Amino acid sequence: MQLNARTSALIDITLxxxxxxxxxxxxxxxxxxxxxxxxxxxxxxxxxxxxxxHGWRWAQFGLELPTSWGAWLKTIGQALLALVCLxxxxxxxxxxxxxxxxxxxxxxxxxxxxxxxxxxxxxxLFIGWLVGGFTEELVFRGFLINRVESLLKNEALILKTxxxxxLAIIIxxxxxxxxxxxxxxxxxALQIIPVGIGFGLFYLLYGRKLLxxxxxxxxxxxxxxxxxxxDANW
Numbered sequence: 462m463q464l465n466a467r468t469s470a471l472i473d474i475t476l477x478x479x480x481x482x483x484x485x486x487x488x489x490x491x492x493x494x495x496x497x498x499x500x501x502x503x504x505x506x507x508x509x510x511x512x513x514x515h516g517w518r519w520a521q522f523g524l525e526l527p528t529s530w531g532a533w534l535k536t537i538g539q540a541l542l543a544l545v546c547l548x549x550x551x552x553x554x555x556x557x558x559x560x561x562x563x564x565x566x567x568x569x570x571x572x573x574x575x576x577x578x579x580x581x582x583x584x585x586l587f588i589g590w591l592v593g594g595f596t597e598e599l600v601f602r603g604f605l606i607n608r609v610e611s612l613l614k615n616e617a618l619i620l621k622t623x624x625x626x627x628l629a630i631i632i633x634x635x636x637x638x639x640x641x642x643x644x645x646x647x648x649x650a651l652q653i654i655p656v657g658i659g660f661g662l663f664y665l666l667y668g669r670k671l672l673x674x675x676x677x678x679x680x681x682x683x684x685x686x687x688x689x690x691x692d693a694n695w
Contacts, residue, residue, distance in 0.1 A: 470611035522603035523671035540676035554655035594679030630661025
């Protein structure tokens, strides 16, 4: 029996969310440091299987490389614009949240020992680029926004941005925030949601191109890891 587009999208979304929760719950007690990496790789593999199962390609979701120097310059410019705007969105969101909820102390021992440790620094840079810059953008923006659109519009693959498209960024943004709950707690998850909405907006505004968002996301993670690395007594 062939499923309609809405049912198919609902199954895809449920599978991705369910696998992410189960894998994270299994790995966290075993290796809290690398649980998110294992979860991200599992979800990436599942999403890729679902994309190809439907007869699609990741390029249809925005995973493409520029084909000229001019296109590369445009992509870098888009990444810089997104980076600046997302940093502002994050700062404003954090400030607004602090007016409502007291910021609790967060202990994230994943980065223990990174201060001044070059091998650990390089390792966490790679993980940040792989999990944040690549996988999170591919899954939360490329895959989930399109599948939520299909769920709302009952169309197999959405090719034209509409009002529904802007509504569809909300659910992936909420899931994006929840994905950070494991390491940052509730306060950190709530901080991330406005940034997820911002990433979704830029995904649509950039014509569903993922590379500018991947570059912006990777830069944010690089700055975060580097700040931890430099917090050392030289």
